[in-house]
Amino acid sequence: MDKLKIIDANEHFSPDLESQWIAQAQQGDQQAFHHLYENYHRRIYALCWRMMADKDSAEDVCQEVFVQLWQKITNFRGESKFSTWLHSVASNIVLGHIRKNKTWIQRIFSIEEQAVEDTAVEMPDCSNLDRKIQKLPERARLVFVLFAIEGYRHEEIANMLGMAVGTSKAQYHRARGLLRESLSE
Amino acid sequence: MKESHVTDKSAEERLSAAIAQLPKEMSPQRDLWSGIDIAINQSSVAVNQKSTNKVFMPTAWAASVVAAVLLTWLTLGPELSTSQPSVNLVAAMQQDFEQQKHSMLVNFGTPDIKQLPVAMQTELVKLSSAQKTISKALADDPNNSDLLNLLRWTQQQELDLLKQLYSPQWQSI
Numbered sequence: 001m002d003k004l005k006i007i008d009a010n011e012h013f014s015p016d017l018e019s020q021w022i023a024q025a026q027q028g029d030q031q032a033f034h035h036l037y038e039n040y041h042r043r044i045y046a047l048c049w050r051m052m053a054d055k056d057s058a059e060d061v062c063q064e065v066f067v068q069l070w071q072k073i074t075n076f077r078g079e080s081k082f083s084t085w086l087h088s089v090a091s092n093i094v095l096g097h098i099r100k101n102k103t104w105i106q107r108i109f110s111i112e113e114q115a116v117e118d119t120a121v122e123m124p125d126c127s128n129l130d131r132k133i134q135k136l137p138e139r140a141r142l143v144f145v146l147f148a149i150e151g152y153r154h155e156e157i158a159n160m161l162g163m164a165v166g167t168s169k170a171q172y173h174r175a176r177g178l179l180r181e182s183l184s185e
Numbered sequence: 186m187k188e189s190h191v192t193d194k195s196a197e198e199r200l201s202a203a204i205a206q207l208p209k210e211m212s213p214q215r216d217l218w219s220g221i222d223i224a225i226n227q228s229s230v231a232v233n234q235k236s237t238n239k240v241f242m243p244t245a246w247a248a249s250v251v252a253a254v255l256l257t258w259l260t261l262g263p264e265l266s267t268s269q270p271s272v273n274l275v276a277a278m279q280q281d282f283e284q285q286k287h288s289m290l291v292n293f294g295t296p297d298i299k300q301l302p303v304a305m306q307t308e309l310v311k312l313s314s315a316q317k318t319i320s321k322a323l324a325d326d327p328n329n330s331d332l333l334n335l336l337r338w339t340q341q342q343e344l345d346l347l348k349q350l351y352s353p354q355w356q357s358i
Contacts, residue, residue, distance in 0.1 A: 063217050066217070
């Protein structure tokens with residue numbers, strides 16, 4: 001009797017298949033959109049979690065990313081890789097969410113330097129470095145995630161976060177310093 | 186001193202290695218798809234309504250302002266002078282506007298305006314009719330800078346509205 005063959009999604013995933021799913025989703029095919037979700041939601045969730053440092057908010061925003069993706073997927077014209085476009089969309093949604101949830105006093109005075117409280121819920125299976133990233137002050141964390149993990153340039157980050165390029169670089173070095181210290185403890 | 190430098194280097198290397206090993210993916214603890222599924226099935230009508238409203242509200246406001254200014258100007262404004270009409274500037278503005286509008290619509294694939302929601306069609310008609318009224322008033326008072334500005338402003342409102350309606354916004358994110 002033949003063994004039950006388990007299909008490895010990664011093995012069977014190809015750019016051609018992805019293009020097909022995108023085209024079908026753009027025509028309103030929810031099944032194809034679900035394939036895209038299955039393929040990308042863990043990466044988008046990781047991005048949301050690292051930027052927001054909060055499990056529940058990351059889950060909510062990850063959902064919002066895919067709901068908005070469904071509504072706007074027809075605007076993807078293949079000028080960049082789909083994953084690049086999707087990460088860009090997701091980063092902007094996360095930043096919008098962070099801004100929206102700030103109090104007016106935080107917005108005016110940029111009070112965001114406090115590190116995430118120790119009471120924040122940690123992911124049970126996240127890496128040691130991820131735990132340290134979660135504890136970074138917000139601006140340092142956002143810059144670090146966008147630069148070191150997502151691969152944005154400081155000019156792009158400065159634009160996204162509304163700060164000077166020099167500030168972005170300074171926050172990145174600050175984040176690295178804090179992480180180095182923290183990893184040496 | 187040398188020992189501290191070595192320690193720093195080693196910490197930096199450890200950090201770089203840890204960054205390189207960061208997992209690209211994380212699994213959420215709850216099922217996110219069910220919520221997404223409900224949202225995308227329920228929100229299609231609501232989203233269309235919302236996006237129409239987003240465009241409709243500022244345009245309705247703009248059209249109301251134009252109407253109010255025109256009404257005020259026509260009732261309280263100075264008597265129309267009977268000076269020789271020199272409408273070249275108005276004609277040039279109108280020609281420039283028509284060209285901009287035409288090339289914009291060509292860029293958007295010459296969409297059929299009649300496919301737009303009725304409310305949006307009404308707004309476009311209102312803006313167009315406001316431009317006609319202002320042009321008529323300018324024929325009698327061609328040097329009136331307020332009217333010229335108002336004409337330019339209504340033309341820009343129409344271009345902005347068409348842009349909002351037809352240009353893809355998501356790509357710019």
